[in-house]
Amino acid sequence: MVNENGEFKDSSYDELAEKHVSVRRVLGLFKAYATRLVLLLILIVASSALGVASPFLLRAIIDDALPNGNLGLLARLAGSLIVLACLGAAMGALQVAITSRVGQAIMHDLRVSVYAHLQTLSLGFFTTTRTGEVQSRIASDIGGLQALVTHTASELTRNVSTVVMTMVAMLALDWRLALFSFLVLPVAIWISHRVGILREEITYEQQLRIADMSSMVQESLSISGIILARTMGRTDHLTRRFVRSSEGVAALEVRSHTAGQWQWAVIDLVLQALPASTLLLGGILMGQGTSVVTIGTLVAMIALQEQLLWPLEEVLRSSVEIRTTRALFARIFDYLDRPVEIRERPDPTIPDQDSIRGAIRLHEVSFAYAGSQRPTIDGVSIDIPAGSHVAIVGATGSGKTTLGHLLARLYDVDAGSISYDGVDVRDLSLQSLTDLLGVVTQEPYLLNATIADNLRFAKPDASDDDLVAAAKVAQVHDMISALPNGYDTLVGERGYRFSGGEKQRIALARTILRRPRVLLMDEATSALDPVTERAMSQALESIARECTTITIAHRLSTVRHADRIVVMDKGQIVEQGRHDELVARGGVYAEMVRSTL
The missing domain is CATH 1.20.1560.10 (ABC transporter type 1, transmembrane domain)
Incomplete structure (x- = not known):
């Protein structure tokens, strides 16, 4: 002034x-x-x-x-x-x-x-x-x-x-x-x-x-x-x-x-x-x-x-x-002049795509947002074998979504490490990480373009048959085929022509199209009805054998059949195990299950 x-x-x-x-x-x-x-x-x-x-x-x-x-x-x-x-x-x-x-x-x-x-x-x-x-x-x-x-x-x-x-x-x-x-x-x-x-x-x-x-x-x-x-x-x-x-x-x-x-x-x-x-x-x-x-x-x-x-x-x-x-x-x-916080190393590791298995290890990971009085993630350690399905659950604010951001290296950890197949995520080239990891979020973003263009955003050289195969796995092919213009239908601004569940399925199909070795789904099925959710879960089993799946969920019905469920509270792991084991233990997870009945 x-x-x-x-x-x-x-x-x-x-x-x-x-x-x-x-x-x-x-x-x-x-x-x-x-x-x-x-x-x-x-x-x-x-x-x-x-x-x-x-x-x-x-x-x-x-x-x-x-x-x-x-x-x-x-x-x-x-x-x-x-x-x-x-x-x-x-x-x-x-x-x-x-x-x-x-x-x-x-x-x-x-x-x-x-x-x-x-x-x-x-x-x-x-x-x-x-x-x-x-x-x-x-x-x-x-x-x-x-x-x-x-x-x-x-x-x-x-x-x-x-x-x-x-x-x-x-x-x-x-x-x-x-x-x-x-x-x-x-x-x-x-x-x-x-x-x-x-x-x-x-x-x-x-x-x-x-x-x-x-x-x-x-x-x-x-x-x-x-x-x-x-x-x-x-x-x-x-x-x-x-x-x-x-x-x-x-x-x-x-x-x-x-x-x-x-x-x-x-x-x-x-x-x-x-x-x-x-x-x-x-x-x-x-x-x-x-x-x-x-x-x-x-x-x-x-x-x-x-x-x-x-x-x-x-x-x-x-x-x-x-x-x-x-x-x-x-x-x-x-x-x-804003500093680039996520930097690629001068000589990054570029693994051979054929040798990637998808094993993940988090070791004593801690992270706090700028200005935060306490860490959002505090000393988290998880070993995720290649090809397994691990679910991360917890109340709102428990840090599960932040953990997903760290896995995708949208932020870097403050302490500890995250590694894929034994390679620290900070040592991987950024392109190698995006090739390795596929992410589907709770709020999918669709471009104001056709459905086909939105799908090919993940894989520009994908054929029409590839689009159909990915859409079928995501349980969205029938819906798309019923549209007057099919895959050439414009989705509108931010995809508002479709319901939340339809957008989530289109976004999931887009990620599946890349065939990532690790699939990270952050509340990716929260807008689906129970019938569609069960059908999608069954369809995902067909690709689960080829990739490691990490499901971040608030709705417990999506994680019942996971190989392991990790329960978080205030940035820390408080329980982990299979669904039946955690219910029988009568702890935090059991209380979450009872609250949903």
Whole structure:
């Protein structure tokens, strides 16, 4: 936030920008395109030089060709002006083509870098970050840089080149008039710097508000959000909340464009008064009788001033825009600098797929979420033989789902180890782990595509027969076949065309299609009716001989026939054994069974 004097009231943005943004880092975005940028610089300098030459030709026309009636000289000088104009136009068009291509390439690189980096972050980042915020940084923040990388940067370079060359030409033309013209520069530069500081913080706050609005749209206009709002009778409330958010964005947009306008008015006034002042000074010098100032010199000086003033104003405005985009870079680089918590070793183990058996060992595994006062998993040890079926059960909050996340290496353990066939999961290549392990969660995510496309997301080269075989195992083939478009049916946003049980079965079929050696099902059948659940359990037995199955469940009917049931409570194993053994023991599991009767 900024106060009425343009001073920051909160240093959080300063700290963010200072930590993540530097000129060297921003310039590094352009490094891959150095050759084309050098060509662009040559064109800019050449174009500026052509522009500076024109006033000298004009002075020659006024002082030499016209007074002496030298039509030949006049024709040559006028022709030269036309040639310079043609060359300048051609160079300008080429500059636009280069800057557009380079600018869009940089935008593409930045978007891909942010997206790819976010793909590597741990699950913890996404559990604490709003989806709308992520979308805003990729779309709005990076989009806000488009003007800088495709236009402002090249325009700034061209205008700086023009300003420098014009200043040199003005000094060569008449140093006294030139120095008089330069008196406005320190004031103009200081004012533009103040305006840039003011607008930078406003832009950062503006992007925060835009991210809030984007999150609000993403949450309230999703299918779940619409159902919640209408069933709760809160549509008017959400509309009013959006109105307030939009009004805040609009107000900041106005502030962003109007901040410092009085200061700019002062600059404009001074710059507009400069030609008249120069004419007055020139007249005084000419009146002294000893001056070498001629009418042609005055006209050429005014032409050079006009050529100086517009690029100078643009340089000042560009400096404000660049200062403003620092706020955008701070938000983008903040994401790029988030540490990658799940890293692959430099020389990871890549086991031979044919040799993988699927034996799993958890040894004294402990884990706590950031900021948690106690461990979610505390000293858990389990040996799971290859090809066996182990169920993990417990009350809500017992840590069973977290254990599943650790098995899939969505988080890394804080202590202890998890190994597959004797290889620590942290030593496996990430691709080897995904090839080895298939995961089906309680809340399956389906892409807004056809059923076939959703299934082939797991195995792009799967044949139609493969899709059918996997769907049959998941007890969903008959349902799909009954649809008018069969496997070509669009599932809709997040699969809302289907019931929870149907989505779970489609997600299970998608995982089965990969034929993983270890199948991890986290409440994967919670939305199924008892009949379908029994049929699926029987079908899964056909693939159970080929893989190790881990079932995380709250509903005990899904785990009765497991080879071993592990009972968890407050992050620790309190019991384990077969269903009948645990019931006979009369402990925690037996109490869970009695509570379901």
